[in-house]
Amino acid sequence: MKGGDVEAGTAEPKGTTESPELRWALIRKIYVVLCLQLLLTAAVAVVFVRVRAIPHFFVSSYAVLGLYIFILIFPFIVMFPLHFYRQKHPVNLLLLGVFTVAISFSVGLTCAFTSGKVILEAGILTIVVVLSLTAYTFWAARRGKDFSFLGPFLFASLMILLVFGFIQISSRWASSLI
Template identity: 30%
Template sequence: MSYPSAPPPGYDDRNPLHPPPHGGYAGGYPTGHPGAYPQPPPYGGGYPQPGGYPQPVPAMPTFPMSFGDSYGSGGTEGTEAFSSGDWDNKKVRHAFIRKVYSIISVQLLVTVGIIAIFTFVTPVSSFVRRNVAVYYVSYAVFLVTYLVLVCCEGPRRRFPWNIILLSVFTLAMGFMTGTISSMYSTKAVLLAMIITTIVAMIVTIFCFQTKVDFTSCAGLFCVLGIVVMVTGIITAIVLSFKYVYWLHMLYAAIGAIVFTLFLAYDTQLVLGNRKHTISPEEYVYGALKIYTDIVYIFTFLLQIIGSRD
């Protein structure tokens, strides 16, 4: 829209904020009122709205819809409000990450302690080897607590039930892993622990540095989980009739690779700044997923490099 560079004829510029009505004042001011502006018309009429550029409207502050470190390109990154919200959410995410990895550290310490007892204490390892039913009991407890924590949001978020269930789950999985470790040589167990530690550290550092978003491939990871499950069922059926070494090693290799990818996926869910992320309220769920991935990597590596006593 263009605006004239000079006022229309008959317009008195002593008050430029009040332009004349449509058509202007013919012949200047009305007679009988020399030196004065015309009186406004009665109520209901009025002058047209003053022209000029529209008044600036203050921008509405933008709030992130997720607890990530990146909010897309549509935010007003130069405003003070955005910077404050950005830092607040970073603090929330960093506190969440510290809480998750603190829980994982305690879980892994408990699991390593149980594995050490089952591996180095001869009476315990001998008892477990003679009573295989102990393994199945621990597996049942592990499976029930895992399903409750994964499928039921209430117990998973409500204190102290979430800590109690997570503790029972950790003890059951540690007991189950210790039972498996007692079937292998001490050298194989230590080597599997070392390799698992290296793999977990490399994957974590890689997820901190890489721009590859594993969380955007949720469908692929679902397919990989189905592949591992089907392969495990087939392997268990075949090995129950006859032990086939290459099939056992193939299943262990597939499981180790897939759960390493799962570890990368779950780590990025915890770290945030990706397509999908975990809410800061789900610290139990985040610790559960990463801990399970690490333990499964250990058990599959133990099957690959270990030799039965």
């Protein structure tokens, strides 16, 4: 079926010989979901860091500290049904939304108790991962190559190491000037 949606079951998956339009449609869907996840996570983290009452609330008593631990563990709990329902169309999107909210709260709480330098470094490295995987995806898709086993991850890892090294060198250089 031309113009169908593979995830919704209105088009037939064709393996590696699919049309370029189908491949680009899938890439667009993935990046829309990824961008929404990153934006929600960043927004929740900003709220948790800016509103100082939130981290104070989570360390106010042992019962609330238990809630904090549950919020940190909950994304891992959500991953189990997400794995089993990954092929069920409306359920997998709902579980992905729950997972995104859960991981956003975990990241937000972690950011609330972490120094700004570490948060900035993690944010920069996340941006590098997304951009390097995007560059690799476009490079591979333009050449008609499919993702091999470790190609994109090795490329992203190389980019992380390079940027991490640059951050460490520049932060030491900047601190020596002060």
